[in-house]
Amino acid sequence: MNLVKSHDTHQESGEDNADALSQYLSFQIKGESYAIGILSIREIIQYGRVTSVPMMPDFIHGVINLRGAVVPVIDLARRFGKSATQINRRTCVVLIELPNEGGENETQLLGLLVDTVNEVVDIPPEAVLPPPAFGSRIRSDFILGMGKLADDFIIVLNVPRILSRGDMEWVNQLDHSALKADAN
Amino acid sequence: MSLSDALPTFLAEARGLLEAMETALGVLDGNPNDTGAINSLFRAAHTIKGSAGLFGLDHIVDFTHEMESVLDRVRDGALSLNSSRIELMLLCRDHIDRLLEVVEIGSEPDEALLTQGEELTARLRQDLPASAASPSDPIHWAPVTGDDPVRNLGSDPTEGDTLWHLSLRFGRDVLRHGMDPLSFIHYLNTLGEVRQVYTVTDALPPAEEMDPESCYLGFEIRLHSEADKQCIEDVFDFVREESQIRILPPGAHFPQFLALMQAVPEDNHRLGEILVGCGAITERELEHMLDAQARQKSDASPTSAPRLGEALVQEERIQPELVGAALRRQQEVRRRQAQESRLLRVRADKLDSLIDLVGELVIAGAGLQAQVQGQGDTALHESAQEIARLVDGIRDGAMNLRLVEIGETFSRFGRVVRDVSRETGKDIALRIEGAETELDKTVVERLADPLTHLVRNAIDHGIESPEIRQARSKPSQGQLHLGARHEAGSVVIEIMDDGGGLDRERILAKAKERGLLPSDAEPDDAEVWNLIFEPGFSTAQSVSNLSGRGVGMDVVKQAIDALRGGIEIESSPGQGSTFRIRLPLSLAIIDGFRVSVSGNEYVVPLDMVLECMEMPRDLTEGETPHLNLRGDVLPLLPLGAFFGLPKASVTRRNIVVVQWGGRSAGLLVDELQGQLQAVIKPLGPLFKGLPGISGSTILGSGEVALVLDVPGLLERVVSVDSASYLQ
Amino acid sequence: MECRLIQQDRRGSFVLEGELTIHHALDMKQALLSVLAQSESIEISLAGVTEMDTAGAQLLLMIKRAAEEQGVALRLKDHTSAVRTVVETMQLAGTLGDPMLIPGEAADGDHP
Structure with a gap:
């Protein structure tokens, strides 16, 4: 399945990491x-x-x-098109390591701003269903799959996609608009 | 250590010498009479030959020998290094390089390489007189004394170099002791062949005074023998005490001695030991000389005793050439040892981790300072000040370790210029200035590619062909100037050519065609020149195989931006172009000036700060952002507005006047927070191309502060300014 | 074996015989010098010289030089192979200046 495959490309052996592979950190945003x-x-x-x-x-x-x-910190709520995260006592930064795009063995460290961290949950691969084509609250390409919990579904995020640089490098465009704003 | 263990060392050393050759040839290309360069060229060839001999690499010995022979004549002033000879020397250098490669892989030169070697040898021999071009050594055997009996031998000059010369003055009593000089001469024939004997009768007294039982005769003998000096000396064991026996090695042994001199262990750099080590004199001769020297020293004033080398020559124990060579070797060893004691090789990664640690130290130091500020403890405050001072020193020292001279990078371009101008059929002279300018090692490394591109570009597109130049009544030889200098906390590198200059109209046309500019735009020259840094912008009408390989000026600009530097162009039609690169001195740790804008902290590199002032009360916002600074009109950049920050309510705002590359502007900020040491941390790929920000640093409080990109900001000021001016 | 200088006639012809070596050098020096007073022109045959060493060669050099100084014409002749070997080894032919008859192989019988 989708999930297993994508992890296999990062990890040397699916066997040894079988437990870790099915473990997920759950957190809350809005x-x-x-x-x-x-x-x-x-x-x-x-x-x-x-x-x-x-x-x-x-x-x-x-x-x-x-x-x-x-280390840069990403406000996931903003990325999902919602209002900015309100900072409070329980606000956390989840630091993740991503393979650097283009770089062979380089990794990039990024922080994800979340409202609160819940727990580590176990979702076996067969319990991760493909993302719905429509109807979800965030862009469907940000979703890796729907994790089936005891009595609920949890959205498993496609982190590399969310943080894909192609999408995030707005700098140059912004640069020009900022200039125009300033010059006017 | 066996010889084969030493082979990698030989290869590495030889490669270093080849590099030295190339550098020297580059110098000579511009200044053919530079004796320093000629000497280093000769030394390089000579040393390679010597060491190759040790390893039995005869083909390298033979080849470098020819090269050395020609260089020797150059050194003597008999030949001049014109451009074709420099060319030839470069080819020879390359040939040696290939021979070394073959050695490295443990193989033998193939047919093609051998043929090439023969061709080069043939070309080299054209510069040698017929006799010296023979495989024997060109160093001539010189008569030892003014009134030289040797000359009376009328020896064959070509053979002379292969013969030992023995000068025998037997003691008066040898005959009485039952020894006959004749038998020694006969015995010499068992070691080889006595070719010539000249009997010296000068000592024979008038008949009445002559004691017929005494020996008055001396002999000058030319001996052909494969035996070594020790072995020949041993012949005279029984008469040595009472006689003067001088044994001069054949001239043909010189290269062997010279090679062996190179091999004399380096810790052994006394002249006598070098000469004994290579076999030019024997231990016994040395002892004798040193004894004599010691006696003379005790007899007379120490200064009057002749030096060992002089004494050896005076006593005809050795030819002056060998003493000269040994002295050179001695100096070489001494110089190298002196250099080695001055220079220490350190692994780059060790240095880098030290710099990282120093960076941490600087940050921690700033943290300490911040904490101490809050305390009323004077003693603590003083201690912290002392530590801060020491940290400063350590930082400066550590950063200095990373500084290297740019000359090495520059000298590589000698070859580039030579090759590229040959490929393009242009005649170009390269002039280098400021090779000793130091800058950060990383900067130098990362600068190599952009510089190469600019140099190639100048040759390929800048400088015209000789025909066109003549038609334009310019000298047919083009000039390319590479210069480096320090200027106000930055390093300026210039690539200047006297070619045709940039074509304003063509660049403009192309920019409009590509939609980079509106069709009615009439930008000034500087803006037009900057267009060539746009991605994919290339004005070359035909793509040559030199430049225009898809790597454009945009890559050059990117590389320089990445070094927090800037590039500007000056160009005038028909007179040439100057590309001026300006770089910060150091990349890792800078002195910074902290300011705050709307609650955000920013760091301005201190070496770009001219002065700070309170914002004049009469300057209200919304006005044309200019400040009259002592009569000069200074553009102002409201940093908060530029960064799109919410306006803070501050009673009095401040202006930081910054300058870079001849431009200056005032940055409008809220508060001035003072100086700090900033360890530059890269912001990572996510923030690539962010305008006005060049990196980040960590403050003493642990907070991250952004470092302002002053060159970038100044560019904005100018472009914003001209944009608003146009409207 | 001894060494002797024998006067052949009154016109200054002498014959040198025996071993012209260090062992007889003292005697031979006197003998040789004494002949210079006898005539303006002297000829010494070396035909009887069976052995010669450096001392002998020195004597020949001495007498040649002394003769020259005294204006006496001294000619050495009939070099035996013993003499020739020394003269050749020391390459003294030019210094001594006398024509040396170099015999063919067959005549070279008296070489030891």
């Missing part, structure tokens, strides 16, 4: 539950001081200092 496979998650930190970067798309929340490394 009252909705989402899940990400735990293999790509590096750590979860409490929301700290974020420096905003001007002239970036609104879903680029800013950058944080992670033990000396400067």
Whole structure:
């Protein structure tokens, strides 16, 4: 199936990681539950001081200092087309490691801003259903599948797709519009 | 260590010498009489020959020997290094390189390589007199003394180089002791063949005074022998005490001695030891000389005793050439040892991790400073100040470790210019200035490709063919100038040609055709020139195989932007173009100036800050953003508005005057927060191309602050300014 | 074996016999020098020289030089192979200046 396949490309052996493969971190954004496979998650930190970067798309929340490394933080709510995340005590940054596009062995560290982190859930591969063609609350291409829990469905996110650079590099376009705005 | 273990060292060393050759040839191309370069060229060929001999790489020895012979004549002033000889030397250099490759893979030169070697040898021999072109060494055997009995031998000059010369002055009593000089001469024939004998009768006294039982005769003997000096010396064991025995090695042994001199262990750099080591003199001779020297020193004032080399020549124990060569070798060893003690090879990654640590230290230091500020403890404050001062020093020292001279990169272009101008049939002289200018190692490395592109571009598109140049009444030889210098906290690198200059009309036409400009636009020159940095923009009408390989000027610009630098062009039709690259001195850690705008902190590289001031009260916003600064009109950039930040309510705002590359502007900010050391952290691919921001740094508080891209901002100011001006 | 210088006649002809070596050098020096006073023109045959060494060669050089100084014409002749070997080895033919008769192989019988 879709999910297993996509993980297999990242992991050397499906066997050894069988347990990890079916484990997902669930979290909440604007009252909705989402899940990400735990293999790509590096750590979860409490929301700290974020420096905003001007002239970036609104879903680029800013950058944080992670033990000396400067890491961008993405506001998933904004990325899903909702209003900006309201920061509170329970706000977390989920740090994930993605293979760098183009780079062979390089990885890129990114933070995802979420309202609250729930738990690690176990969803066996056969319980992950293909994404619905329509009717979901977020873009269907952001969805990897629908995870079937005991009495509910959870949206398993297609993280690489959400953070795909082709989509996010707005900088140059913004650059020109910012200039025009300024010049006028 | 066996020889085969040393082979990689030989190969590495030889490659280094080939590089030195290339550099020297590059210098000589511009200045054929540069004796330093000629000497280093000769030394390189010579040393390669010597070491190759040690490894029994005869084909390399033979080939470099020819090269060395020609260079020797150049050194003596008998030949000049014209461009065709430089050309030939470059080819020879390449040939040696290929021979080394063959050695490296443990194989033998193939037919083609051998043929090439023969062709080159033939060309080299055209520059040699007939006798020296023989495989024997060109170093001539020179008479030792002014009144030289050797000359009386009337020796065959070509054979002379292969013969030992023995100068025998037997003691007066040898005959009484039952030894006959004649038998020594006969015995020498068992070691080889006595070719010539000249009996020296000068010492024979008038008949009345002569003691017929004494020996008054001396002999000058030319001996052909394969035996070594020690072996020949041993013949005279029984008479040595009372006689003067001088054994001069054949001239043909010189290359062997010279090669062996190179092999004398480097820790062994006393002249005598070098000479003994290569077999030019024997241990006994050395001891004798040193004893004599010691005696003379104790007898007379120390300065009057002749030096070992002089004494050896005076006593006819060795030819002056060998002493000269040994002295050169001695100096070489000393110089290398001196250099080695000055230079230390360090792995780049070790250095990088040190710099990283220093970066952390700087950040931690800033954190400490911030904490101490809040305390009222004076002693603590002073300690923190002291630590800050030391951290400063460590930072500067660490950054200095990364600085390298740009000259090495520049000198590579000698070859590029030579090759490309040959391919294009152009005659181009390369002039290099400021090769000693230092800049960050990473910058130098990443600059190599853009520079190569610009140099090729200047030759290919800039400088015209000799015919066109003549038609335009310019000298047919084109000039290409590569220069580097430090200028106000930055490094400026210029690539200047005296070619046709950029074609404004063609660039404009193309830009309009591509929709980069509206069809009625009339931009100024600088803007037109900047168009060539647009992706895919190339003005070459025909794509040559040199430039125009798909790598365009946009890549050059990108590479320079990535180094937080800038590039500008000056060009005038018919007179040529100048590409001026401006780069920050260092990439990793900078001195910064902290400002805040609408609650956000930004860092301006301090070396680009001219001055700071409060915003004049009479300057209200909404006005034309200009400031009259002591009579100069300074464009203002309201940073908050530019970044689209919400306006903060500040009572009094401030202006930071920045400059870069001859432009300046005022940045309108809220608060000035003072200086800091900023460790530059890249922002990552997500923020690529972000205008006005070049990177980030971590403040003492742990917070991230963005570093302003002053060159980028200045560009905006100008373009925004001209855009609003047009409207 | 001894070495002797024998006067052949009154016109200055002498014959040198025996071993012209270090062993007889002292005597031979005097003998040779004494003949110079006898005539303006002297001829010494070396036909009887069976052995010669460096000392002998030195004596020949000495007497040649002394003769020249005193204005006496001294000619050495009849070089035996023993003499010739030395003269050739030391390449003294030019210095001594006397024509040396170089016999063919067959005549070279008296070489030791």
